Amino acid sequence: MIDFEKFAKYSKAGPRYTSYPTAPEFNESFTCKSYEEVLAHQDASRPLSLYFHLPFCRSACYFCGCNVVYTSKEDKKERYIDYLERELVLLSQHLDTEREVIQMHFGGGTPTFFSKEQLERILKAIKSHFKNFAKDAEISCEIDPRYLSKEQLDVLTCNGFNRISYGVQDFNDEVQKAIHRIQPYDVTQNAVKMAKSSGIKSINMDLIYGLPFQTFETFQETLRLAVSLDPSRLAVFNYAHVPWMKKSMRKIDETTLPHPSVKLAIMRYSIDYLEANGYKMIGMDHFAKPDDELFLAIEKGELHRNFQGYTTKGGADLIGIGLTSIGEGVAHYVQNFKEMDAYEAAIDAGKLPVHRGLILNEDDVLRKAVIMEMMSNFKLNIEGIEQAFGIDFFTYFADAIEALKPFEAEELVVVDKVGKKILVNPTGTLLIRNIVMPFDAYLQKIPEDKRRFSKTV
Structure with a gap:
């Protein structure tokens, strides 16, 4: 048993450690030329992990800390794909694209805010450069259940996607209104059924505790509903309230956020409840069924962590492609421009759109x-x-x-x-x-x- 009031004293500002050194240490002295030099000297025997940032959403979710572009215009998405294609051409001039790809991830934004045809176009561009995908490559996509069709899922499965992650956060109506994300249970339920019928076996579901108006009791119900959908993995994240970084978070009334002791109680209950329902805790905030590869990896002490979270695919160089995406190697980090104008201007100038990075000592x-x-x-x-x-x-x-x-x-x-x-x-x-x-x-x-x-x- 935890003395929650005593443990609340540990609630202090600290990194999430998706990297070390953490992103605030990245600097602009790491340039396009720096990245070209890094790529020229990478170990060709190391496999690749590809991350594609697809940044568009229709509207803001107030809790979201991602780099997002809000739009409903198709021409903006088409224009972005144009630049993705051009970035891939530039990248292929400096990176050995014959290296084996063991992991690929689509993040956002809302990747499935792109149409079936647009997703096909993106994947065609990727596979025109990267042809050496491992047979057991993990190919995954973040999905907002509110924007998903059977046709889009067919495109993903036909192109080897074998894992998807659904953003849920919370099923409570009051919480959903406070975070500006109305997503009824049946919408998520239908999205899960659709994925399973399309042959996707690895389904993750993201939940967040610490959101406005959440209570211990309301999150108990959210957990019950989530488990009823039988995902193979669950991620239960602590809400990162950083309004000085994300303007949309300023719309959240901080007086409605649960006390740290309540958040700890929620987390402790989540662990007990999920383990009682067949899940095992993996890493800091993930849960998986015992036959899932994440669980098997931690049993062997072989779990790894990168900007996409926990993974079994260690020993790979991460290549970030698209607006604000981050790449990582043994002794470097690199991040693309966050602003669309700067991202496009770099590519127009025939340069990789590198904004900043870091060479590790x-x-x-x-x-x-x-x-x-x-x-x-x-x-x-x-x-x-x-x-x-x-x-x-x-x-x-x-x-x-x-x-x-x-x-x-x-x-x-x-x-x-x-x-x-x-x-x-x-x-x-x-x-x-x-x-x-x-x-x-x-x-x-x-x-x-x-x-x-x-x-x-």
């Missing part, structure tokens, strides 16, 4: 390995880190180990100096962002009251 690469391993698998093989990086772990990370002592005292973490392991217990997993923060060298330089991140709890 040796310390960054080391800390990235530590943080991502703990975020993914809730444990750390210290001996493996020492061997890989040629360090004495407890000397190098003396400050971080000292900062973990309160978590040890609360029996959330075990730091085993003899067995050279760090183990996070099941309750500690709820606070994994807090637990890895001491290893973040950049965060330690920022006073706590100046940290501009969402709350960890």
